[in-house]
Amino acid sequence: MTYRLTQHAHGGGCACKIPPGQLERMVAGLGGVPGGDLLIGLDHGDDAAVVRLDGDRAVVATADFFTPVVDDAYDFGRIAAANALSDVYAVGGEPLLAVNLLGWPYETLPIEIAREVLRGGADIAAEARCHLAGGHSIDDPEPKYGLAVxxxxxxxxxxxxxxxxxxxxxxxxxxxGVGVLNNRHKATGESFPHAVAGMTTLNGDASRAALAGGARCATDVTGFGLLGHLYKLARASGVTAVVDHTAVGYLDGARDAAGAGYVSGGTRRNLDWVAPHTEFTGRSERDALLLADAQTSGGLLVVGEVPGHPVIGEIVPTRDAVVIVR
Known part of the structure; x- marks a missing residue:
């Protein structure tokens, strides 16, 4: 019997995140115990927490998990693991140790499929040279997988x-473009190997290159889309971000998928959230939706140049809009 994992979940991947505006209201005032050793905390919604151990060492901690974004169990495990590891790379760290987080409807989906999910996660952790040991599992109506790193x-x-x-x-x-392609995959069963290849590519090399080039500001682009994560970065930095939408690259088939209506509710919520703070000129509705497309295991958005990767805009002094799309 063939099982389509995406049909066992109400949504998929990072598009299942709680809407950004609601999330910010939920965690407002929950900054934790203040102290000089907490270098990155909850204040701006960074990708991971960072605590200083001593003069030249800091520990990075994060957790990330979600429902299936593809039907193949092994690929689902790989994607979820790469996505979780990305939070460490996004703050300039190197992953050291991870544990599995698994929710599984064991009465409706065979345990053998869960094993494939775990195998995919283990292979990505090994690629990242990150130890993977143990974890936690629960009986869950929907399959979910990720890592605490x-x-x-x-x-x-x-x-x-x-x-x-x-x-x-x-x-x-x-x-x-992985959001609209994954949504098309869920709806039709069509496969997009190039999207899987992108989602399973680790952000470690990009993070190291950014640091080597002197960058000190970055985030990864996941469930809140490029516009959502860029808005958070610019707001936290007290600047305005200008994006040239013609310089942004898209996966093959993404524009067609968006035009055909394979847009998740999460993507539309992202656009609704950033629209009051964004000035749009010279773009179509499809362009705006693609810029807000809820990504899963997306790339790094770096303030600075990263060799081999496209510059899509610039940071400018504060203007009326936090983000400007040209």
Whole structure:
């Protein structure tokens, strides 16, 4: 019997996130215990928490899991693991240890399929040279998988969401479009191997290149879309971000999928959230939706140049809009 994992969940991947506006209201005031050793916390919605251990060492902690974004169990595991590891890379860290997080409807989906999910996660962790040991599992009406990851970083060389400065370029290290392609896959069963290849590509090399080039500000592009994550970065940094929408790259088939209506509710909520803070000129509705497309295991958005990756805009002094799309 063939099982389509995406049919066992109400949504898929990072598009299942709680809407950004509601999430911010939910965690408002929950900044944790103040202290000088907490270098990155909850204040701006960074990708991971970072605590200083001593002068040249900091520990990075994060957790990420979601419902199936593809039907293949092994690929689902790989994608979810790469996505979780990305949070460590997004703050300039290196993953050290991870544990599995698994929710599984064991009465409706065979345990053998769950094993394939775990195998996919283990292979990506091995590629990242990150130890993977144990974890936690629960009986869940929907399949869910991810990792809790601990990493290490240099406390003086972090990539922060609030460190953007005017005069610097914006670089995006993966093309957009996995959201609409995954939505088409869920609806039709069509496969998009190039989207899977993108989602299973680790962001480690991009993170190291960004640090080597002197970057100090970055985030990864996941469930809130490029516009949502860029809005958070620019707002936290007290600047305005300008995007040239013609410079943004898209996966093959993404524009057609968006035009055919394979747009998730999460993507539309992203656009609704950022629209009051964004100035749009010279773009279509499809362009706006693709810029807000809820990504799963997307690339890094770096303030600075990263060799081999396209510059899509720049940081400028504060203007009326937090984000400007041209």
């Amino acid at each position: 601990t990493g290490v970083a240099d406390p003086e060389r972090l990539l922060r969401i609030d460190a953007g400065r005017p005069g610097l370029p914006l670089t995006l290290t993966k093309p957009l």
